[in-house]
Amino acid sequence: MIEGIIMTLENDKVLIIGGTSGFGKEIAIMAQHKDADVYVIGRDQDRVNELRYEENIQGSSLDAQDKDQLNHYFKKYGSFDHVISMLGGAMAGGFLNSPVEEIREAFDAKFFANLQLAQIASKHLNKNGSIILTSGSGGHPYDASGAIIGNQAINTMVAGLAVEMAPDFRANAVSPTWTPTGLWRDMNSKQLAKQTVDVEENVPLGRVAKIEEVASAYIYLMENDFITGQVLKVDGGVDL
Numbered sequence: 001m002i003e004g005i006i007m008t009l010e011n012d013k014v015l016i017i018g019g020t021s022g023f024g025k026e027i028a029i030m031a032q033h034k035d036a037d038v039y040v041i042g043r044d045q046d047r048v049n050e051l052r053y054e055e056n057i058q059g060s061s062l063d064a065q066d067k068d069q070l071n072h073y074f075k076k077y078g079s080f081d082h083v084i085s086m087l088g089g090a091m092a093g094g095f096l097n098s099p100v101e102e103i104r105e106a107f108d109a110k111f112f113a114n115l116q117l118a119q120i121a122s123k124h125l126n127k128n129g130s131i132i133l134t135s136g137s138g139g140h141p142y143d144a145s146g147a148i149i150g151n152q153a154i155n156t157m158v159a160g161l162a163v164e165m166a167p168d169f170r171a172n173a174v175s176p177t178w179t180p181t182g183l184w185r186d187m188n189s190k191q192l193a194k195q196t197v198d199v200e201e202n203v204p205l206g207r208v209a210k211i212e213e214v215a216s217a218y219i220y221l222m223e224n225d226f227i228t229g230q231v232l233k234v235d236g237g238v239d240l
């Protein structure tokens with residue numbers, strides 16, 4: 001290690017919004033192994049309890065799209081070194097065949113939910129802290145309209161936030177492509193297997209990501225103090 005550069009999460013206070021499943025849960029476990037002080041948020045109380053029981057990670061059940069609940073949370077738990085957001089979902093359907101409401105909902109859940117979070121969380125960051133949002137790769141505008149616009153909006157937002165929050169704070173995003181996580185818990189095993197094969201055929205690296213591969217990108221972005229405004233794609237080259 002170069003003298004004077006400390007790349008560690010030891011004793012850093014890390015909040016993972018959406019840390020009870022999928023990528024977020026893995027980030028929580030990895031950060032805890034690096035001796036960070038880890039906090040997670042999810043809506044489902046059972047999953048929050050499970051994480052406490054299985055991994056001894058403390059969590060809170062709340063809807064992080066709700067401004068009042070978020071403000072209350074930060075008031076109670078104070079400021080953090082890093083705030084990570086998994087807010088956002090997915091949608092299938094193009095621009096012409098999808099109800100406007102559905103596209104609006106997908107965009108709201110991705111862009112406005114994270115914008116609101118960034119506005120609140122940026123007031124509760126310790127010096128040299130960072131915000132990391134979650135974007136997305138793959139898919140096409142013609143069959144994932146609202147989701148694609150949401151991802152593009154996240155990428156644009158982190159570029160703006162990075163400058164607005166500098167020099168004391170950083171903002172970045174991680175962009176995974178389709179990965180089997182809790183996001184797809186409503187798919188049955190046959191649907192999951194078919195989707196996995198479809199993705200594998202379209203990804204240059206020929207497979208889907210391991211959840212750990214995506215989670216490690218957030219750890220890297222937390223630890224490296226000279227990266228800001230970037231979208232780190234962990235997607236096997238799907239858009240190439």
Ligand SMILES: NC(=O)c1ccc[n+]([C@@H]2O[C@H](COP(=O)([O-])OP(=O)(O)OC[C@H]3O[C@@H](n4cnc5c(N)ncnc54)[C@H](OP(=O)(O)O)[C@@H]3O)[C@@H](O)[C@H]2O)c1
Nearest residue numbers: 018020021022023042043044064088136178179181182183
């Ligand atoms: N997996 C993929 O294929 C893929 C691909 C590209 C991008 N992404 C992006 O990755 C993120 C999802 O991560 P994931 O795939 O790991 O899904 P996941 O397993 O479903 O995890 C999502 C986490 O976020 C929490 N969450 C969602 N909405 C919340 C809210 N309003 N308030 C509080 N907690 C909330 C969930 O807990 P509760 O459900 O209990 O609230 C859960 O802990 C999304 O931003 C998605 O767009 C995923």
